[in-house]
Amino acid sequence: MSDNASGARYFTRPGEGVQAVYNLKDATPYAELGYEEVDEAAYQASLPAPDAPA
Template sequence: MSDEAKNPRYFTKEGEGVQVVYNLRDAAPYAELGYEEVDEAAYLASLPASDALTVEGA
């Protein structure tokens, strides 16, 4: 299955992480629960840089 077929949508709520929902057709329930939809670029920009991650004991 290609990434386009999965159709990910990203939702966030203050104080919570991001939820990725695939093949969602109606975002109304998320909006009613106070979630805001963000685009993939905003989601990816919010992730920590991979060089900032450390492995314990390395």
């Protein structure tokens, strides 16, 4: 995955939220635990709009 400006990499698994992990060199442990890496744009798109009613 390419580097992004924040330095974070984002991981999720079904039924869970997204975890932002900083300064990660090897994502193997996350993959072994069933996490899938998502890019920052996908993560941002999954967030509710700031003006959306709760």
